Amino acid sequence: MNRKGQILLLAIIFLASVLLYSTSRLKKPSPNFLEYNGELQSAELIHIARLYWSSENSTIDRLLTILYSLSNENKVSMPIVSYKCNFTLVPGQRGYAWYYTVYNNSVSFRAYWSWEFKGFYIKNLYGEKLLYKSYLLIYYHNYTAPQWDSMIIYPSLDDDMRIADLTYFGEGIWSIGFPARYTEYIFVDEYGLKVVVKE
Amino acid sequence: MRALEAVAISVIFVIFSAYFHVIAVYKPPSLHVYSVNRALAWLLLRSDSLPYTGKLKGLIVELIPSVVYFDDGESIIYFRDSARVYSFRIVWLGYNGTLSPRVVVVGVEP
Numbered sequence: 001m002n003r004k005g006q007i008l009l010l011a012i013i014f015l016a017s018v019l020l021y022s023t024s025r026l027k028k029p030s031p032n033f034l035e036y037n038g039e040l041q042s043a044e045l046i047h048i049a050r051l052y053w054s055s056e057n058s059t060i061d062r063l064l065t066i067l068y069s070l071s072n073e074n075k076v077s078m079p080i081v082s083y084k085c086n087f088t089l090v091p092g093q094r095g096y097a098w099y100y101t102v103y104n105n106s107v108s109f110r111a112y113w114s115w116e117f118k119g120f121y122i123k124n125l126y127g128e129k130l131l132y133k134s135y136l137l138i139y140y141h142n143y144t145a146p147q148w149d150s151m152i153i154y155p156s157l158d159d160d161m162r163i164a165d166l167t168y169f170g171e172g173i174w175s176i177g178f179p180a181r182y183t184e185y186i187f188v189d190e191y192g193l194k195v196v197v198k199e
Numbered sequence: 200m201r202a203l204e205a206v207a208i209s210v211i212f213v214i215f216s217a218y219f220h221v222i223a224v225y226k227p228p229s230l231h232v233y234s235v236n237r238a239l240a241w242l243l244l245r246s247d248s249l250p251y252t253g254k255l256k257g258l259i260v261e262l263i264p265s266v267v268y269f270d271d272g273e274s275i276i277y278f279r280d281s282a283r284v285y286s287f288r289i290v291w292l293g294y295n296g297t298l299s300p301r302v303v304v305v306g307v308e309p
Contacts, residue, residue: 005201005203005207008204008208009204009207009208009211012208012211012212015212016211016212016214019215019219020215020218020219023219038233038236038237038240039236039240039241040236040239040240040243040287040289042240043239043240043241043243043244044243044290046243046244047243047244047247047291047292048292051247051292051293051294051296051298054294054295054296055293055296055297055298056271056296056297057296057298058296063292063298066292066298067290067292070290070302071290073230074290074302074304075288076288076289076290107217120285143244147240151244153244155202161231166242180211188236191247191294191295192247192294192295192296
């Protein structure tokens with residue numbers, strides 16, 4: 001190889017090195033990963049808990065089995081979890097209750113409500129005067145997960161019997177009223193959970 | 200000698216081209232995976248009934264501008280063409296106490 005050829009070869013090697021180095025510097029750094037286990041997986045577990053408490057027929061084990069089966073079929077990564085469930089209701093003129101599900105990966109679902117008796121009033125219902133009891137009700141859901149810490153939402157409430165009074169003040173605070181002859185009244189939230197007010 | 204120079208130059212050029220191609224074309228998944236995961240998680244937390252009431256599609260388009268296609272388990276809707284699509288799957292098991300499993304697939308352009 002003559003001198004000119006050697007110099008040309010060196011120049012090409014140098015040019016290629018400079019271009020490659022420039023290209024590598026221009027590329028933006030991005031994280032590289034195989035599988036992301038995050039908010040969606042925690043949301044699936046919250047969804048399971050919500051569906052369980054709104055259902056009369058399904059157990060959490062059955063719902064988790066279906067979720068794992070569908071996740072495996074569709075290549076969705078879902079962690080295997082264990083759980084604890086608890087329903088508590090403390091009746092009275094000032095009572096409270098909750099549905100609670102907690103998983104062993106720090107994901108939890110809680111639907112909490114409390115009520116306080118405020119007094120009586122008369123309501124004209126279909127031409128008949130009825131004595132109603134009035135309560136102040138606080139109702140909210142609390143979803144916790146490592147990805148978002150704690151999230152509070154205020155689901156809407158409904159009355160299936162269409163005889164109760166429901167007024168929403170915001171921030172999960174409701175004024176409710178139902179016929180005084182009932183010692184227990186059941187409302188339903190937008191997810192199908194039963195909200196029981198019991199004296 | 201000229202031939203040797205030509206071969207040497209060609210070899211250098213081929214190595215350069217291959218390495219340049221790998222750097223330019225291959226890119227690891229970008230941060231959109233995190234943002235799409237969060238958006239889909241929010242939809243699942245917001246409502247159990249979205250795929251059953253037909254409201255999911257509109258919310259997906261609103262929250263994920265780079266959506267390429269949407270499959271709610273009954274029909275597939277394509278919003279645009281794309282050479283590179285990442286698919287995300289969400290499992291809805293039902294709502295209001297009723298079990299009705301459905302897998303929703305959302306294709307997103309990175």
